[in-house]
Amino acid sequence: MSNIITVKDMCLWYGEHQALKNVNIEIPEKSITAFIGPSGCGKSTFLKTLNRMNDLIPGVKITGDICYEGTDIFAKDVDVNNLRKEIGMVFQKPNPFPMSIYDNIAYGPRTHGITNKMQLDDIVERALRDAAIWDEVKDRLKKNALGMSGGQQQRLCIARALAVQPKILLMDEPTSALDPISTSRIEELVTELKEKYTIVMVTHNMQQAVRVSDYTAFFLLGELVEFSKTDDIFSQPQDKRTEDYITGRFG
Amino acid sequence: MLNQSLSKKRKSFEVLMKALMAVSVGLTAALVLFLLVYVLMRGIPNITWELLSSKPSYLTERIGILPDILNTVYIVLATLLLVLPLGVGAAIYLTEYASNKKVVGIIEYAAETLSGIPSIIYGLVGMLLFSNSMGTCLMAGALTLVIMNLPTIMRTTQESLKTVPQSYREGAFGLGAGKWRVVRTVVLPGCVDGVITGCILSVGRILGESAALLFTAGFAHAVNGLIDGLAAPGATLTVALYVYAKEQGEFGVAFAIAAILMVLTVLINFAASLVQKYFAKRRSL
Amino acid sequence: MKKREYSPYEENAKAFHDELLESEIEAVNLARKKASKREWAKYTEKIIHIIFLLLGLITVGCVLLITVYLVISGIPAIREIGLVDFLFGKEWASTAFEPKYGILPFILTSIYGTAGAIVIGVPVGFLTAVYLSKLASKKVKSVMQSAVSLLAGIPSVVYGLVGMLVLVPGIRKIFDVPDGASLFAAIIVLAIMILPSIIKMTITALDAVPREYEDASLALGATPIETYFKVSVPAAKSGIAASVVLGVGRAIGEAMAVMMVAGNVPNMPDSLFQSVRFLTTAVSSEMAYSSGLQRQALFSIALVLFLFIMLINATLNFFLKREKE
Structure with missing residues (x-):
């Protein structure tokens, strides 16, 4: 299996504060990689660096290399909007736009220049089916998305991200704002999605990492402490700190 | 104890x-x-139907305020039409585009300064800037009012832009949308309430304005259409009140206008608080 | 030349080759198209950014424009009359055979009038605000707040009209003076007109005082009234100071209402019951028929007024900044 993202010696500063220190990681294609670690360890920051969402925060400085399919994502000729089209994102709190369900899903494709109604209908249906929410919403596509339940909103956001046909889906604690039933539906969905997409998710919940992910990366104080197959990391962690964390001694 | x-x-x-x-x-x-x-x-x-529906005539010694009503409507329309894009644009720049804190500070200070300048000074500058080149006319008055109301529209829009959740912006950026697309599709629809509130407040201010209009828009009482009206001098209701009371001693007419303005002020205040309540409710949903 | 014949095998290979070539060209074209589209999008983003920047800078432009215009049109008359004679001359007789352009009467009238309005308006407004912010029931507060908003929204000419017909005759009768149109009438009208700004801003400042301060004082055995005046008010002092400065700005800049009740005669303000002219009314009362040096002198008055306002704005900003901290 090939690696879709390669990160070399990446450091990140918020002004004076160094939030990430020399991160090296290779993320395999069509798999689920989970980032775990205590709050403030830099895992979310790192995730947001992968599609350059950190660009929106003033005062962020990044060194090192991040290659997506062999191209440096910080290179001058890389269009950040196209990068984000390839590497989609699902946020911690469901954030549907205050528009209809249909318009939410169609937002991305329209952004990237698709205006044909038939084509859009097709994309919307496919995205909603992929996100396993089609049956619940097919009769109310014109209704405002803010009227849905939290779990539905989050699956809508996943569908919205899928509609631009990304290769990678970044998920920033996608279930932390949801109830257990919605959470398990999303987990199911994520496992299905890895057929077609590479998924990188930050999670606070170690059981979740065990349940869904193929690979796990453990972050601590801005450092990537350990990265390997999920089964390995949870059964025989190499680093003492990892062991302490997964056995619940801190965090 | x-x-x-x-x-x-x-x-x-x-x-x-x-x-x-x-x-x-x-x-x-x-x-x-x-x-x-x-x-x-x-x-x-x-307040009689005759007063509302006719124009003044020295021949019949009759006073009517129809032209003043029309002039007021024209000047309100023209001012809003011009000030909205400018004020909303400035607010968008400040909340969405500006990254340099110094520039933001300067612009905000300028807006505060503008809102502190008394209307008589606006009247004078408006006269120098606009009336001297285009003649005394409603349009010159409207342009003067545009400068006066710019800070109001800017402030209310800015305030409502700040209430647009950051997550909407992130969501749109995360899908690969460019800045302008994010602003147009996600941010702008969220500031409708600010724009409406700003409009209401501006209408109130325009209705009450006299000092800034006296030397820019003049005080003629001719009935005109919208386009000719803007090119011709004319008194708004408030200016007419002043002229009738101070220059002509027509207190009956002056009070009639005052009563109309008073009712409008009550209505405008009511509308403003209604809009605020409506949007506050919708936002909390 | 004789056309060369291809064997079936060769035909096939050629077609295959052409197809390959075609699809390659297509791919290249598509990539080019995409790239140029991207370039174009970058370009438009930049233009839009610049457009918004310009819109943002309009306010700055307006302030500069106003300042420059006032300075350019205000300086010539001051030069001709002489700064000292202009600012400290006690007599204004612009239409006399030997015109005199001293604006001290206007300056003093504006200062006295504003001071008077503050002396009357601030205590009333302040106490009303304390009551509404701390003691009033929710209902009373909301009713009174809309009443205050109404007061703020009434056009100044309406104040002028009511002042002309109620206040001016009233002053004449009560104080037995020949003409009620006087500095005193103007002070009363101005005091009323600044009330809403003072009340609104003081309420905002008092509402923002943290509840913990007040609780601490109450827990020490102070009564609610003592707490409000000795803890809440000092805690909100920057905001209250700002409200006073805002009131000063409103009062000194008001033209129309004052025009209708102050008598509009360029006297020195020696007595409360004298007809006087303010800086603002000096500008507007002669503008319609002025020309030459007289007109230029009016612009100079406007410049003086503008300088006063800028000073007040700077003070206001100072207090507002402190309030924020």
Whole structure:
């Protein structure tokens, strides 16, 4: 299996504060990689660096290399909007736009220049089916998305991200704002999605990492402490700190 | 100890302050009530259909305020049409685009300065800037009012832009949308309430304005269409009130206009608070 | 030349080759198209950014424009009359055979009038605000707040009209003076007109005082009234100071209402019951028929007024900044 993202010696500063220190990681294609670690360890920051969402925060400085399919994502000729089209994102709190369900899903494709109604209908249906929410919403596509339940909103956001046909889906604690039933539906969905997409998710919940992910990366104080197959990391962690964390001694 | 009452000094302070507050509140309330009742009582009897529907004529010695009503409508429309894109654009720049704090500070200071400048100075500058080149006309007045109302629209829009959740912006950026697309599709629809509130406040200010219009828009009373009207001099209701009261001693007409303005002011305040409540409710959903 | 014949095998290979070539060209074209589209999008983003920047800078432009215009049109008359004679001359007789352009009467009238309005308006407004912010029931507060908003929204000419017909005759009768149109009438009208700004801003400042301060004072055995005046008010002092400065700005800049009740005669303000002219009314009362040096002198008055306002704005900003901290 090939690696879709390669990160070399990446450091990140918020002004004076160094939030990430020399991160090296290779993320395999069509798999689920989970980032775990205590709050403030830099895992979310790192995730947001992968599609350059950190660009929106003033005062962020990044060194090192991040290659997506062999191209440096910080290179001058890389269009950040196209990068984000390839590497989609699902946020911690469901954030549907205050528009209809249909318009939410169609937002991305329209952004990237698709205006044909038939084509859009097709994309919307496919995205909603992929996100396993089609049956619940097919009769109310014109209704405002803010009227849905939290779990539905989050699956809508996943569908919205899928509609631009990304290769990678970044998920920033996608279930932390949801109830257990919605959470398990999303987990199911994520496992299905890895057929077609590479998924990188930050999670606070170690059981979740065990349940869904193929690979796990453990972050601590801005450092990537350990990265390997999920089964390995949870059964025989190499680093003492990892062991302490997964056995619940801190965090 | 516990049943001991307050010392004399403390007690008298207590009583004195309570009395003073009661007098002040009573005074303020009485003042508002008096102004409202007095103006309406003296004004409403003078409001006739003839007054509202005709123009003044020295031949028949009849006074009508139709031209002034029309002029007011024209000047409100023209001003809003011009000030909206400018004010909303400036607000968008400040909340969405500006990254340099110094620039933001300068722009905000300028806006505060603008809102502190008295209308008589606007009138004077408007005269120099606009009336001297295009003649005394409603359009010159409207342009002057545009500068005056710019800070209002800017502030209300800015405030409502700040309430657009950051997550909407992130969501759109995360899908690969460019800045302009994010602003147009996600941010702008969220500031409708600010724009409406700004419009209402501006209409109120335009209705009440006289000093800035006297030398820019003039005080003619001719009935015109919208386009010719903007190119011709004309008095708004408020300016007409001033002219009738101060220059011509027509107090009946002046009070009729005052009553109309008073009712409009009440309506505008009511509308403004209604809009705010409506949007506050919708936002909390 | 004789056309060369291809064997079936060769035909096939050629077609295959052409197809390959075609699809390659297509791919290249598509990539080019995409790239140029991207370039174009970058370009438009930049233009839009610049457009918004310009819109943002309009306010700055307006302030500069106003300042420059006032300075350019205000300086010539001051030069001709002489700064000292202009600012400290006690007599204004612009239409006399030997015109005199001293604006001290206007400056003093504006200062006295504003001071008077503050002396009357601030205590009333302040006490009303304390009551509404701390003591009033929710209902009373909301009713009174809309009443105050109404007061703020009434056009100044309406104040002028009511002042002309109620206040001016009233002053004449009560104080037995020949003409009620006077500095005193103007002070009363101005005091009323600044009330809403003072009340609104003071309420905002007082509402923002943290509840903990007040609780601490109450827990020490102070009465609510003592707490409000000795803890809440000092805690809100920057905001209250700002409300006073805002009131000063409103009062000194008001033209129309004052024009209708102050008598509009360029006297020195020696007595409360004298007809006087303010800086604002000096500008507007002669503008319609002025020309030459007289007109230029009016612009100079406007410049003086503008300088006053800028000073007040700077003070206001100072207090507002402190309030924020």
